[in-house]
Amino acid sequence: MSALVDLLTAVFRQPTLKGLAVELASLAAPLWVAVLVGLLIGWAWRPRWAVAVVGDNDQAPAGTPALPRRAAADDSCRKNGAAVVPRAAMAAAAPEEDEQLAVGTGDLMHLRRLVEEKDGGPSWIHMMEKTQPEMRYQAWRRDPEGGPPQYRSSTIFEDASPEVVRDFFWDDEFRIKNTWDDMLLQHETLEECTRTGTMVVRWVRKFPFFCSDREYIIGRRIWASGKTYYCVTKGVHRPSVPRSNKPRRVDLYYSSWCIRPVESRNGDGSMTACEVFLFHHEDMGIPWEIAKLGIRQGMWGCVKRIEPGLRAYQIERTAGEPLSKYAAMAHVNTKVDPDELIAAEDKTEASSTNNVEAEKPKHWTGNIPKVLLVGGAVALACTFDHGLLTKAVIFGTARRFAGPGRR
Incomplete structure (x- = not known):
């Protein structure tokens, strides 16, 4: 404390205002840099504090409805390797069966409300607009209270049918073979239902060198309403798939498309273009402001x-x-009548089964005192002491408080 008082006294002895400002800036700059470094270090150790923030990793995320046990009698909905029936037009599942699936009617209605901008969320902020000869793209973002940033985009492909675009986005084998999605490292089918086309898949995605790769357990399903396809993919909880430190599990994940034919821009009125509305958000375990950037x-x-x-x-x-088996499963979708879909949307506007919006874990800022402790420790170590032993003690104390594990 006496060292700090002496330092401040020396600063305020400057004879001119300019000199005082320069001295204060030289004092504050390393402090802010040290605090930022401390924040990054605190984030790097976050998995250990995450137990206090979002609960035990072996438990389902807060707000996630318990999934009922699958009906053992249904041989067409089973794990790992059910026979896939390609190009089949499948009838809609019975209501009681639908409730047992990883993705249900409530998820369809939620996507419908997003498409129609009737979900009650904040207004969308326009981010980007790009045009190429065969593609037009627009993107929006919004920041809901207590949740990660949400993204909405519209991509229009010329000379593309909704059916081929649907299969393209569903085809994990082609994603890796063609490398158009160069973040996807591994994919594995855990469950599949050949009656409804519902799948549960495991993905491992590549993240930048300073992050661990991320693991996703994703439930997905397609509904067809005429030539429009509603493709839902979201994170689901599967205790049977053990967690590991690397890759890190992402629990909150939502990425869904509405794919439909639209008029081509060639001006002849033909519906030969295809529009893809994408809605996406996830909590990757990265501070949201950094993720947004x-x-x-x-x-x-x-x-x-x-x-x-x-x-x-x-x-x-x-x-x-x-x-591929993934593209074949894209052909197994639940048919819905457009008029019935509108009527059902009106009835379910107030609530939605398995609504992914219920999965809102507490943000990392809920544990901010630990972040500040680490930042303060780094500031002390870098500013007020030049001895390696004392720095080691300060860093060690902060690390012991925040938790010894790294990402």
Whole structure:
């Protein structure tokens, strides 16, 4: 404390206002840098404090409804390797069966409300608009209270059918083979239902070098309403899949599309273009402001890879290449009448079964005192002491408080 008092006394002895300002700036700059470094260190150790923030990793995320046990009698909905029936037009599942699936009617209605902008969320902020000869792209963002940033985009592909675009986004094998989605490292089917097309898959996605790779357990399903397809993918809880430190599990994940034909911009009135409305948000375990910056900087670089990938996929389909099991499952979808869908939307507007919005874990800022402790420790170590032993003690004390584990 006496050292701090002496330092401040020396600063305020400056004879001019300019000199005082320079001295204060030179004093404050390393403190702020040290605090920022401390925040990053605190984030790096976050998995240990996450137990206090969002609960035990072996428990379902707060607000996630308990999933009922699958009906053992239904042989068409089973784990790991159910026979896939390609190009089948499947009837809608019975209501009681629908409730047992990883993705249900409530998720369809939630996506419908997002598409129609009737979900009651904040207004969307326009972020980006890009145009290429065969693709048009727009993106929006909004920041709901207590949840990660949400993104909405509209991508229009010229000369593309909704059916091929649907299969393209569902085809995990082609994602890796073509590398249009170069973040996907591994994929595995855990469950599949050949009656409804519902799947549970495991993904491992590559993150930047300073982050661990991320693991996702995703439930997904497609509904068809005429030529419009509602494709829902969301994070689901599966205790049977053990967690590990690397890759880190992402629990809160939502990424769903509405795919529909639209008029081509060639001006002849033909419906030969295809629009994809995407709604996406996830809690990657990265501070949300940092994630927003990274997404904004890298968004267009990722999006512009999609169109060449789609054209390569179209060429393979035209050449008669066999469908992968993932593309075949995209053909197994639940048919819904457009008028009945509108009527059901009106009835369920107030509530939604398995609504992904219920999955809102407490943000990392809920444990802010530990972040400040680490930042303060770094500031003390870097500013007021030049001895390595004392620095080691300060860092060690802060690390012991925050938890010894790293990402």
